[in-house]
Amino acid sequence: MLQSHNPIALQSQKWIIQALLNLMEKKEYDKITVTEICRIADLDRRTFYRNFNSKNDVLEEYIRLLGEEYLKMYADLDKRDKFNSTKLFFEFWSQHLDFIRNIKKCGLSDFVFQKFEKFVKKHAELLIADDILNMPIEYVFAYRIGGFWNIMLTWAANETVLSPEEMAVIVSQI
Secondary structure: OOOOOOHHHHHHHHHHHHHHHHHHHHOOHHHOOHHHHHHHHOOOHHHHHHHOOOHHHHHHHHHHHHHHHHHHHHHOOOOOOHHHHHHHHHHHHHOOHHHHHHHHHOOOHHHHHHHHHHHHHHOHHHOOOHHHOOOOHHHHHHHHHHHHHHHHHHHHHOOOOOOHHHHHHHHHHO
16 A cells, blocks of 8 residues: 555545445455446546555555554553453454455455464564463464454354354353
8 A cells, every 4th residue: 555644545545445345245356346446436546546556455454454443442451361352352353244254255364364463473462471471472373363363254154143242251261
């Protein structure tokens, strides 16, 4: 993504992101074109390419924004124990269930997981606690990142979504 602090550019970026998300609800990601994104966003292709290099770039920016939003919620968490951190994880994703379902439907789970994994590794405090100090960190990361990701996908796929608190109880006992 091309960085800008111009309010008009930032608004265009929001419209482009929202247009892509709307299209992902209706059709396969591979079949979505930049032209369609621009039509839905009511912007021209030049505006798109002034802000993004590709539709993958748009998706990556949305994922980055989700990461920022999550970090803010985590920073505001009063008690950062396993239960409350896990509950926060599911509270956050409960606000983005449609996105989770759409990435799975569009075959983007691996693409988004790679971004999720990179984000979590950059913010180790999200998954690393004192209880694993003597363990090889790369295996702890692999287990926890993969576990949380797959549990989240399974949770989002269910018709009756358990509450974040119910999920925290389940995950805390695993």
